[in-house]
Amino acid sequence: MPELPEVETITRRLREVLPGKTITLIEVLREKSFRGDPALLAGQQVIAVDRRSKIITLSLSGGSFLIIHLKMTGQLIYVSKKQRIGGGHPTNDFVSALPSSHTRVVLTFADKTVLYFNDMRVFGWIRLVANEGRDLELAKLGPDIIDEAVTPEYFFAKLAKRSLPIKQAIMDNSVVAGVGNIYACDALHLAKINPARTANSLSKVEATRLLVAMKTVITLGIEKGGASIQNYKNVEGLTGSYQHIRRVYAREGEPCPVCGTKIERMKQGGRSTFFCPSCQI
DNA sequence: CGGAGTGTTAGTCG
């Protein structure tokens, strides 16, 4: 599940509880899910929790960082006596006993609270890195879509150099970071632009309209993700509520919310694209 | 059993 809005929501929630906690134990249940020397973690205190694109960074007292990518099925669940906090791909792990069969890494803190990293498909990862390692990882990314640095001028200039379909261009993290499939489809629909058009065919006006649409749907997603993520008593409450107001994503055959035409689906770059054939030209 | 899945990256080719 995790797209930028959900990662932002998880980050905000963990930021309320993790700073100040001292790591006493780390258990790596699946080697592939953790890179670095776990022994270096014991005794380190979490200083800060931040997000850039879909990467979460825990800054540690020793000067190193834990960087976390949830990819498609990752979850972070912080468990104390009082509550479960976190989020990610919605599964029963949210409410079942932990560790579960999908738990890959377990961080235990001095106060006996625990942070579980679950990841069904094992695409996600946690890496222990120094400054350079973190910079290396973040250097691959263009500016965050919700960053002020992404101006219409910047965006239009980037698109002008690319001949691939606009849908794939806006999902390219080196253009703008943090736009996944759901928000790419919905933003193109909101901006009334056909996903198959080449990136360099957009006019400045269209590029600007699309950029505003992308920022709009992502911001809306953050608001909706933050609204429902606090209820950990049931799985529904953990999925965020943007899905209830999404425009076209996974709505094949349903009427377009604007004109009523049946929403169609096609393949782009191996992934599904949903669009309205009437509105998006 | 086949296909699809909300993300990224390594490898290939031009």
Add this chain to the structure above:
DNA sequence: CCGACTAACACTCC
């Protein structure tokens, strides 16, 4: 070196 394209990662659900 850059862009475009494909396969691959590992597992569950329909």
